Amino acid sequence: MLRFKNLGSGSAGNATLVEARDGQQVSRLLIDCGLRVSELRRRLQAAGLELSDLDGLFVTHEHSDHVGHTHRFAQETGLPVWMSEGTRLACQAELWGLPSGQLQTARDGVTFALGALALHPFTVPHDAREPLQLRCSDGDRSLGVLTDLGHASAHVVQALQGCHALLLEANHDVGMLSRSSYPAFLRQRIAGPLGHLSNVDAAALLQAVHHPGLSCVVAAHLSERNNTPSLAQAAFSAVLGCLAEDVLVADPQTGSDWHTA
Numbered sequence: 001m002l003r004f005k006n007l008g009s010g011s012a013g014n015a016t017l018v019e020a021r022d023g024q025q026v027s028r029l030l031i032d033c034g035l036r037v038s039e040l041r042r043r044l045q046a047a048g049l050e051l052s053d054l055d056g057l058f059v060t061h062e063h064s065d066h067v068g069h070t071h072r073f074a075q076e077t078g079l080p081v082w083m084s085e086g087t088r089l090a091c092q093a094e095l096w097g098l099p100s101g102q103l104q105t106a107r108d109g110v111t112f113a114l115g116a117l118a119l120h121p122f123t124v125p126h127d128a129r130e131p132l133q134l135r136c137s138d139g140d141r142s143l144g145v146l147t148d149l150g151h152a153s154a155h156v157v158q159a160l161q162g163c164h165a166l167l168l169e170a171n172h173d174v175g176m177l178s179r180s181s182y183p184a185f186l187r188q189r190i191a192g193p194l195g196h197l198s199n200v201d202a203a204a205l206l207q208a209v210h211h212p213g214l215s216c217v218v219a220a221h222l223s224e225r226n227n228t229p230s231l232a233q234a235a236f237s238a239v240l241g242c243l244a245e246d247v248l249v250a251d252p253q254t255g256s257d258w259h260t261a
């Protein structure tokens, strides 16, 4: 069984828990550590888990809402941490003084295993040095975790084909962003090809990977200033053919419930 729970989503800090069960074996990966370790511990405990129940961390890219507290997490837990070579260089992880072997290199298109989890990183267009997002599988079901990208490249669409569940960025409403008080350079960065997905972009990507076996979609990484849950829900519901109020949205502070892929 493959299930996931977002623990917080957006510029205030990202963390998503992915769990696979295969008989007696349970494997848990944390994707991104943008929360303080004390806060991460608190949110894990609310889900009935401790830091010691985790088996590893995958860091998508060096922006602080994702890599933020990885150094401290790695020191406290001793768990393996995967990231791309570019992310490692960009966040100067070699200065963290971790034991050799704790930092593992993830590469686009190279699947690796963490217990019962098979993890398939793929490159995304985003203004970081070598950002990777992740497809997770228990060998039967697949979850695509995808935030922080400016547009849906053919490579991204390919990587998400056949997923049974998606945690998918719906960052901003184009109109709200254009009217926002953000400086022009920031609005251009967010809306640009290496920024973040708008609701419309995200819905188009959802349409491109939608199939009858896709049973769970959670909208994520919503801007608290340039989007609303109801706008993201409306965009996704048009593709999913459900009521807008039934579209799941990850809360910036509390994340989501457990969902099964």
Ligand SMILES: [Zn+2]
Binding pocket: 010, 011, 014, 063, 065, 066, 147, 148, 221
């Ligand atoms: Zn982010």
Ligand SMILES: [Zn+2]
Binding pocket: 061, 063, 126, 128, 148
């Ligand atoms: Zn980012």
